[in-house]
Amino acid sequence: MSIDLASAMAVAAIAMAIPLLYAALGELLSEKAGIINIGLEGFILLGAFTSFAVAHSSGSNLAGVGAAIIVGVVVAAGFAFLVVRCAANQIVVGTALNLFAVGATGVLYRAMFGVTGSVLTVEGSPLLRIPLLADLPVVGEALFHRTLLLYVCFALVPACAFLLARTRVGLEIRMAGENPRAAAAQGVDVARVRALALVACGVLGALGGAYLALDYTHTFVEGMSAGRGFIALAIVIVGRRWASGILIASLLFGGVTALQFHFQALAFDVPFQFFLVLPYAATLLLLAISAGDTNAPASLGK
Amino acid sequence: MRRPSVLAVLAVLYVLAGCTGDAPQPDPAPTFKVALLSPGPVSDAGWNALAYEGLLAIRDQLGAEVSQVETKTPAEFEEGFRDYARRGFSLVFGHGFEFQDAAATVAPDFPDTIFITTSGNTVRNNVAPLRFMLEEATYLAGMIAASMSKTGIAGAVGGMAIPSVESTLLAFEAGAVAVRSDFKLIKSYVGNWEDVGAAKEAAMAQIQQGADFLIHNADAAGLGVFQAAQTRQVLAFGTNKDQNQVAPDVVLASAVIDIPAAFVEVAREVKEKKFTAKVTKLGIADGVIGFVVNPALRDRIPADVMKRIDETREAIVAGRLTVPSSEF
Numbered sequence: 188m189s190i191d192l193a194s195a196m197a198v199a200a201i202a203m204a205i206p207l208l209y210a211a212l213g214e215l216l217s218e219k220a221g222i223i224n225i226g227l228e229g230f231i232l233l234g235a236f237t238s239f240a241v242a243h244s245s246g247s248n249l250a251g252v253g254a255a256i257i258v259g260v261v262v263a264a265g266f267a268f269l270v271v272r273c274a275a276n277q278i279v280v281g282t283a284l285n286l287f288a289v290g291a292t293g294v295l296y297r298a299m300f301g302v303t304g305s306v307l308t309v310e311g312s313p314l315l316r317i318p319l320l321a322d323l324p325v326v327g328e329a330l331f332h333r334t335l336l337l338y339v340c341f342a343l344v345p346a347c348a349f350l351l352a353r354t355r356v357g358l359e360i361r362m363a364g365e366n367p368r369a370a371a372a373q374g375v376d377v378a379r380v381r382a383l384a385l386v387a388c389g390v391l392g393a394l395g396g397a398y399l400a401l402d403y404t405h406t407f408v409e410g411m412s413a414g415r416g417f418i419a420l421a422i423v424i425v426g427r428r429w430a431s432g433i434l435i436a437s438l439l440f441g442g443v444t445a446l447q448f449h450f451q452a453l454a455f456d457v458p459f460q461f462f463l464v465l466p467y468a469a470t471l472l473l474l475a476i477s478a479g480d481t482n483a484p485a486s487l488g489k
Numbered sequence: 490m491r492r493p494s495v496l497a498v499l500a501v502l503y504v505l506a507g508c509t510g511d512a513p514q515p516d517p518a519p520t521f522k523v524a525l526l527s528p529g530p531v532s533d534a535g536w537n538a539l540a541y542e543g544l545l546a547i548r549d550q551l552g553a554e555v556s557q558v559e560t561k562t563p564a565e566f567e568e569g570f571r572d573y574a575r576r577g578f579s580l581v582f583g584h585g586f587e588f589q590d591a592a593a594t595v596a597p598d599f600p601d602t603i604f605i606t607t608s609g610n611t612v613r614n615n616v617a618p619l620r621f622m623l624e625e626a627t628y629l630a631g632m633i634a635a636s637m638s639k640t641g642i643a644g645a646v647g648g649m650a651i652p653s654v655e656s657t658l659l660a661f662e663a664g665a666v667a668v669r670s671d672f673k674l675i676k677s678y679v680g681n682w683e684d685v686g687a688a689k690e691a692a693m694a695q696i697q698q699g700a701d702f703l704i705h706n707a708d709a710a711g712l713g714v715f716q717a718a719q720t721r722q723v724l725a726f727g728t729n730k731d732q733n734q735v736a737p738d739v740v741l742a743s744a745v746i747d748i749p750a751a752f753v754e755v756a757r758e759v760k761e762k763k764f765t766a767k768v769t770k771l772g773i774a775d776g777v778i779g780f781v782v783n784p785a786l787r788d789r790i791p792a793d794v795m796k797r798i799d800e801t802r803e804a805i806v807a808g809r810l811t812v813p814s815s816e817f
Contacts, residue, residue: 195697199690206686296532303531303538308716308736404685404716408709409530413684445690451677452644452694459650463680 190324196445197329202403204441205340206231206395206412210419211426211433212340212347213391218423219351220384221364221486222270225281227392228416229288233258234396236292239309239407240299248312248401252336255397256390263389267382277488285416293409312336312402334402336394341434343391348430360384364484392416418470425473428482436473443469521760523547523580524573525557526566528587529682533709536729540584540607543752550753551760566591574599580759582607582752586653592616603759603766607748608653610816612766619751622772623728624660624814625805626744626780627704629798630726631664633742634702635672636794637724644675644695646714648682648707656815657706657728657744663813668797675700682708689713696721704728715740724786733783741789742782751777774806 210227217224224230234255242251266284269275300307312334320331330341351357359380362370367377395415400407422440426432447462523544531541541557548555556578560569566588573581574595579602583592586608596604596616609618634643645661647654658676665672675698677691688710692703696717703718703725705711711728715736718725727733727743734740751771758764771777780802782790790798804810 192697195693199693203686203690293530293532300532303534303541308712399686404689404713406685406712406716408683408685408712409532410683411685411709413681413687444687445694448677448687448691448694449697451691452675452698452700454673454675454698459676459678463678 199445209395226284230392234393259393644700692717
């Protein structure tokens with residue numbers, strides 16, 4: 188395999204992995220606090236649409252990212268109100284959110300940009316080159332000549348790990364997820380901790396969407412999240428609810444996805460469906476192998 | 490004698506009032522109602538957008554009441570057909586090859602509704618396909634690609650491998666091979682019609698394998714193909730709708746379908762009760778299929794290539810050349 192091909196595949200793998208990594212890290216925080224956010228797909232879609240709509244009308248991708256964060260906060264706060272304050276069923280609310288996101292982004296997109304879609308693109312976010320490192324073979328281009336959101340995403344991996352393992356907030360999050368009653372007895376405001384974790388999850392999901400729209404495809408298409416939110420849910424489990432495990436699982440899924448397109452392009456005499464299922468088959472396989480200790484918080488989903 | 494209670498009086502008055510309100514009105518002329526089931530969002534500026542424009546054209550030109558719904562799975566196709574037929578729609582379009590089975594299943598239950606699928610070969614009393622011979626235009630695109638390509642390789646990204654999509658790619662390949670016998674077409678499929686990111690990645694992988702021309706038939710996801718073309722500065726072709734302006738620096742030409750004209754024609758037949766169920770093939774000769782070169786990039790196409798394209802187009806119109814397409 189030539190260096191060029193390897194480098195192209197590294198770029199593709201990481202580009203496919205980032206939205207998943209954002210969403211999965213968000214889900215990690217929320218699940219550690221005891222809340223399953225099945226509405227991740229909705230947050231990605233809302234983030235993609237908001238960032239695109241704002242970036243397109245303001246001409247500033249940063250403004251788009253800011254708007255996506257705001258929408259993430261607001262919608263997640265609504266989610267938190269329902270599942271934490273009103274104790275609504277998390278799965279039901281999450282599913283409703285996914286449906287809401289599909290409908291809302293579709294209606295707004297058509298209202299703003301025309302029903303039959305004048306295809307719109309935004310200027311992609313600028314690539315920031317990190318001197319020296321960007322010249323590394325294979326991974327240099329893929330890792331060190333990328334957009335701001337990519338660097339932020341990778342920085343979030345150790346940040347989340349540190350937050351959960353070493354800080355008081357992290358301890359409270361884990362207590363809320365493991366045993367909320369005991370946590371409350373210790374003076375932890377469980378509702379507040381869970382709501383904050385959900386808001387963080389919403390923001391990260393929305394950032395994943397913003398990356399998808401602004402940095403990666405430079406456009407918005409209805410339903411463009413294309414199931415990434417659900418893959419992210421699986422990635423959290425495959426990654427055993429460790430930030431580093433999630434990083435590896437995201438890269439693996441992104442890598443296999445990129446790889447399968449290269450396999451298709453190599454025009455082997457194999458039905459393309461075989462390649463399309465590879466990423467999912469790999470995820471299932473990993474889940475099967477790693478079955479057993481999922482490291483799930485004791486009070487997850489309750 | 491017991492005095493009628495006030496309530497009873499009120500009740501009687503209410504019923505009487507209700508009667509006057511419901512005074513039999515002359516039956517309004519039954520409105521001509523037309524519906525569309527689209528397999529994806531109509532904001533895709535392509536395949537689905539065209540159908541929606543067709544629906545609006547039917548509304549505007551024939552005064553029909555129209556409705557549209559997005560359906561993704563075979564179960565939804567069938568439910569969509571049933572729902573509209575039950576509500577008295579005279580004509581329901583299922584926009585694509587994949588709607589045939591659902592149309593054939595539902596049709597016997599609703600003999601007063603005409604079901605049109607915009608591809609395929611399933612014909613029943615009240616089911617018929619409109620086949621847009623987009624192959625004629627993608628054949629021309631293939632000829633251009635083979636004439637201008639330096640590497641002799643092009644990439645094609647499809648949404649799903651349904652026969653109608655495969656057929657357009659087959660024709661592209663045939664056009665290319667007609668010009669250059671060793672031309673190679675790399676075909677990849679995304680697996681859906683929306684994942685722009687995946688379509689971009691598929692195209693990037695093809696470029697990596699040497700493709701210097703790209704074509705897509707992936708609806709909304711196809712926009713990702715243009716993104717890849719822009720990133721690596723290779724040329725691309727649009728499909729279904731004129732997509733030359735989507736990425737004016739790389740989209741050399743578009744293979745287009747004038748769906749609105751065809752939709753209005755069918756709807757007119759149905760409205761005037763002149764409709765007969767048969768496979769209707771519409772191509773360049775009918776003015777429904779077109780091949781539109783991007784004016785901004787026209788200079789890039791050598792004059793002799795353009796001449797050959799024009800000659801081929803004339804041969805297709807005159808019926809001297811039948812463009813290969815898969816039978817389905």
